[in-house]
Amino acid sequence: MKQIYILLIALLMGLSAKAESSGTCGPNLKWHLTDDGVLTITGKGEMYDYSPWGSSIKRVIIGDGVTEIGNGAFRKCRSLTSVTIPNSVTTIESSAFESCSSLTTVTIPNSVTTIGDNAFSGCSALTYVTISNSVTTIGGSAFSSCSALTFVTIPNSVTTIGDGAFSDCSDLTSVTIPNSVTTIGEKAFSSCSALTFVTIPNSVTKIGEDAFTNNLTKIIWLTNTPPDGYSNVQGSIHYVANDMYTGLSNKKVYPYLSSIFEVDGIKYVPVSPSERTCDAIDCTYTGDELKINKKVNYKGVDMTVREINPYTAYSANIKKVYIENGFTTIGVGAFSSCRSLTSVTIPNSVTTIEYGAFSGCSSLTSVIIP
Structure with missing residues (x-):
């Protein structure tokens, strides 16, 4: 029996050695x-x-x-x-890391110029990606079905976002598209059900079919001339610079849209620079209490906030909202789907709360309506 035991140990040791x-x-x-x-x-x-x-x-x-x-x-x-x-790697070829379902983070170095088709497709645990400033092309379906990916910053070097590049990234809430991108491929961000805010830069000349399919996404168009395929883009509201965007429903025209600015986690668009008025259109603030003031100061200039626009803070990660006295209307869906929101104080000046203003605020326990 002892000889058999020794033989088993030797055999196991041999298998272990062969594992390398x-x-x-x-x-x-x-x-x-x-x-x-x-x-x-x-x-x-x-x-x-x-x-x-x-x-x-x-x-x-x-x-x-x-x-x-x-x-x-x-x-x-x-x-x-x-x-x-x-840093020696210049190309990540097609399907290089496809279906690596346990991969959580990736840093792509400054030497890489091309990310191939399906390069990281199906990396369902991938939560964070750093794409270097050397990358010029993000291939088709490069990050498709990366269901845990929440935030993507695309560098200024990228000119093309391939077909389906970020499709089915169900947790993706925000994407920054730089002013270098000229083409957004078909279904590039389709089925990104959590995507709440997208800015289309002035450089974009072509958008493929079904590039954005989430009806709740807020789209800001910085392009003065509508790009080819613009009418295929779906969204809850479209902010545009002129009336040339005839194929879009639920749009608001702001001639000074390109002068959008941010103060304390809220994005504003100038309405009348001579009168120093602006509208609040988006919330990037994440914290305990969001304050929307009637006056804001940007680069030493005081401006009066005219409106809290539809979907201003849609799905924002905030707990409390304080709205300063002076506003008369809270726009459609302004704070909808703010699931962490627990309390709201509405000032005496408000006369209208539009439909869906606080819909889907599942943690809301306290509301003061004047």
């Missing part, structure tokens, strides 16, 4: 995988497509000298939680 493996993954690249799931890639040059390691990888360390992460290189590595991409 190595090989080549490019003309001049080598890989080494430890028995605890750490994969290290060394050498210089490009990686092969669809590399040979299995789904047991937990961490990847890519050494300086690797220039390209090949097609499907880490596809379906479902145990992979972290990856270090060095």
